[in-house]
Amino acid sequence: xxxxxxxxxxxxDRLLDFAGPxxxxxxxxxxxxxxxxxxxxxxxxxxxxxxxxxxxxxxxECKSIVxxxxxxxxxxxxxxxxxxxxxxxxxxxxxxxYERGNRDEARTLASCYRESVRIADDHAxxxxxxxxxxxxxxxxxxxxxxxxxxxxxxxxxxxxxxVKHARFVLFDIATVKAYAAAAEKxxxxxxxxPIRTEKAPS
Numbered sequence: 001x002x003x004x005x006x007x008x009x010x011x012x013d014r015l016l017d018f019a020g021p022x023x024x025x026x027x028x029x030x031x032x033x034x035x036x037x038x039x040x041x042x043x044x045x046x047x048x049x050x051x052x053x054x055x056x057x058x059x060x061e062c063k064s065i066v067x068x069x070x071x072x073x074x075x076x077x078x079x080x081x082x083x084x085x086x087x088x089x090x091x092x093x094x095x096x097x098y099e100r101g102n103r104d105e106a107r108t109l110a111s112c113y114r115e116s117v118r119i120a121d122d123h124a125x126x127x128x129x130x131x132x133x134x135x136x137x138x139x140x141x142x143x144x145x146x147x148x149x150x151x152x153x154x155x156x157x158x159x160x161x162x163v164k165h166a167r168f169v170l171f172d173i174a175t176v177k178a179y180a181a182a183a184e185k186x187x188x189x190x191x192x193x194p195i196r197t198e199k200a201p202s
Contacts (some may be wrong), residue, residue, distance in 0.1 A: 003019065003200055004017035004018060004019050004167070004198075004200055005018050005019060005020065005176055005180060005199070005200050006018040006180045006183060006197070006198070006199055006200070007197070007198040007199075007200075008154070008183060008187075008192070008194035008196075008197055009194055009195055009196040009197070009198070010154065010157055010158070010193075010194050010195060011158075011195060012164075013164055014157040014158075014160070014163075014164055014165070014166075015164065015165045015166070016150075016153060016154055016157065016166050016167070016168075016183075016194075017165070017166070017167035017168070018167070018168045018170065018176060018179050018180050018183065019167055019168065019169050019170065019176075020168075020169060020170035020171065020172070020173070020175065020176040021170065021171060021172050021173055021176065022169045022170065022171070023049070023169075023171075024046060024049075024050070024129055024131050024169040024171075025049050025050055025053040025054070025085060026086060027086065027087055027129040027167075027169055028086045028087065029087055029127040029128050029129040029165070029167065030087060030088050030089065030120075030125045030126055030127045030128065031079075031082070031087055031088065031089040031090065031091050031120055031123075031125045031127070031128040031129075032050070032082070032085065032087040032089075032090055032091070032128065032129045032130075032169075033077075033090075033091045033092075033093060033116045033128060033129065033130045033131065033133070034046060034047055034050045034090050034091065034092045034093070034131075035047055035093070035095055035131050035132075035133045035134065035136070035138075036072065036092040036093060036094055037094060038071040038072050038073065038074065038094050039066065039071060040062035040063070040065060040066050040071075040072055040078075040092055041059065041062065041063070041066075042059060042062075043137075044136075044137060045136045045137060046131045046136070046171075050085070050090060053084065053085055054081075054082055054083030054084055054085045054090065055083040055084040056083070057081050057083040057084075058080050058081060058082070058083045058090060061080035061081055062080060062092065065078050065080070072092065072093075072094050073094065074094045074095065074096050074097075074108050074112075075093075075094070075096070075107075075108040075109075075111035075112055075115065076093065076094065076111070076115055077091050077092060077093035077094075077112065077115040077116045077118075077119050078091070078092050078119070079091050079092075079119050079123060080092065087129070089120075089123070089125060091116045091119055091120060091128065093112040093113075093115060093116050093133065094112070095108070095109055095112050095133040095134030095138055095140065096108040096109055096134055096138065096140065097134070097138045097139065098134065098138055098139040098140040098141070105140070106144075106148050109133060109134055109140065109145060109148045109149065109152075110148050110149075110151070110152040111152075112133050112134075112152075113130065113133070113148075113149055113152035113153050113156065114152050114155075114156050116128065116130070117153065117156035117157065117160060117163055117166065118156070120160075120162070120163050121160045121161055121162050121163045123162075124162045125162060125163060126162055126163060126164050126165065127163070127164065127165040127166070127167075128163065128165075128166055128167075129166075129167045129168075129169045130149070130153065130166065130167070130168050130169065131168075131169060131170070131171070132145060132146070132149070132168070132170055132171070132175050132179070133145070133149065135175070142174070142175055142178045143178050143181070143182065146175075146178045146179045146181070146182035147182045147185070147186065149168070149179070149182075150168075150179060150182045150183050150186055150192070151186055151191055151192060153166050153168075154186070154192040154194075155192070
């Protein structure tokens with residue numbers, strides 16, 4: 001697990017970290033979140049890396065899920081094994097494809113994060129790591145996505161029973177900075193209310 005760049009501590013010992021540049025496939029949180037496509041058959045970016053590293057058991061479970069429920073709609077999430085990954089589980093969620101002017105995109109993106117936390121909590125998972133959902137091939141602007149993501153996860157942590165630690169594991173330094181800036185802006189605005197903020201030495 002990589003050291004955090006920024007950590008927000010909330011009531012009831014809940015932690016939200018921002019880490020990177022880092023590879024989510026190496027995370028040792030109990031679950032990692034995959035920015036999947038609706039077919040659940042793997043793809044590029046984070047999705048492809050998770051399937052390659054985790055091995056065929058992840059794809060086998062994904063195929064089984066699709067045979068039962070069909071394609072996974074955007075904003076929803078499902079759980080599979082972590083295969084050969086350090087993480088025990090993978091939570092697959094489908095982010096929105098960005099289209100300027102579509103007001104539903106932020107709602108759908110927030111649902112990805114909320115549903116992932118809910119599924120983790122339902123399975124008594126204590127820690128999970130997120131990538132930056134929809135900001136790669138799906139084209140969501142990073143600064144806009146960061147604001148939605150941070151608010152959704154921070155608020156979801158307020159009502160968890162089992163999930164105590166969430167982290168954003170971000171691929172490059174520009175994305176790390178965007179997420180840290182979003183957290184600081186949301187805190188200043190009073191949208192999120194951590195009881196303590198820690199920054200790693202630079």
